[in-house]
Amino acid sequence: MLQQLNGHSSSSHDQSRVSLREDIQEFLSGEAPLHQLDDLTKVNPVTLETVLRCLQARYMMDTFYTNAGCTLVALNPFKPVPGLYSPEMMREYHAASQPQKLKPHIFTVGEQTYRNVKSLIEPVNQSIVVSGESGAGKTWTSRCLMKFYAVVATSPTSWENHKIAERIEQRILNSNPVMEAFGEFSNLVLYFSPISSLGFATWPSLPWNPQ
Numbered sequence: 515m516l517q518q519l520n521g522h523s524s525s526s527h528d529q530s531r532v533s534l535r536e537d538i539q540e541f542l543s544g545e546a547p548l549h550q551l552d553d554l555t556k557v558n559p560v561t562l563e564t565v566l567r568c569l570q571a572r573y574m575m576d577t578f579y580t581n582a583g584c585t586l587v588a589l590n591p592f593k594p595v596p597g598l599y600s601p602e603m604m605r606e607y608h609a610a611s612q613p614q615k616l617k618p619h620i621f622t623v624g625e626q627t628y629r630n631v632k633s634l635i636e637p638v639n640q641s642i643v644v645s646g647e648s649g650a651g652k653t654w655t656s657r658c659l660m661k662f663y664a665v666v667a668t669s670p671t672s673w674e675n676h677k678i679a680e681r682i683e684q685r686i687l688n689s690n691p692v693m694e695a696f697g698e699f700s701n702l703v704l705y706f707s708p709i710s711s712l713g714f715a716t717w718p719s720l721p722w723n724p725q
């Protein structure tokens with residue numbers, strides 16, 4: 515006797531589970547090494563296991579950024595990564611004609627928003643939502659972006675610019691206790707406008723809190 519589950523027979527349900535398992539196995543043991551998948555939209559089938567295995571493989575290769583379509587997934591390395599945030603790296607992303615073709619990086623996001631704000635044809639206000647649980651690296655990421663903008667928007671040698679960058683960074687850090695006083699602090703929003711310079715805010719309780 516066949517048992518009905520949500521309008522499907524249990525045997526067809528079992529079949530699709532077996533076929534999904536096979537697809538997952540095929541994907542995980544495929545020829546292309548998992549760490550080379552730089553965009554999670556290329557993961558197929560998309561399951562918790564396949565996505566996490568892909569991110570894990572990249573983490574093991576010290577690759578901490580992965581695209582997920584137009585979103586960037588950042589893993590916290592919990593260690594210094596030499597060269598990953600160097601001024602040379604910042605300039606490489608800034609100088610690239612198509613930064614999105616370079617390896618996924620927070621500087622791609624930084625550069626894209628910078629170009630959109632600075633566009634001579636149609637400057638557009640920009641927001642960057644940095645989301646993650648406590649300790650995920652939101653403050654770190656925001657500081658990286660501040661440093662990036664300080665480097666690409668100014669002359670590399672100016673001591674004055676260096677001081678401005680430090681001051682912006684310090685403001686972000688100083689704001690943390692105030693933000694945390696509002697309770698939940700899992701999303702940080704940086705916003706940029708062609709007219710004003712830069713601002714940041716938190717979304718403690720949005721109904722669609724992406725966390």
Ligand SMILES: Nc1ncnc2c1ncn2[C@@H]1O[C@H](COP(=O)(O)OP(=O)(O)OP(=O)(O)O)[C@@H](O)[C@H]1O
Pocket residue numbers: 589590591592593594595646647648649650651652653654655699700
């Ligand atoms: N990209 C990175 N490279 C190296 N270390 C990192 C990186 N991102 C985060 N870390 C480490 O992880 C720690 C926690 O990161 P951070 O303070 O940015 O988290 P957070 O998301 O802002 O946490 P909270 O919400 O609790 O304030 C940092 O102090 C730093 O040591």
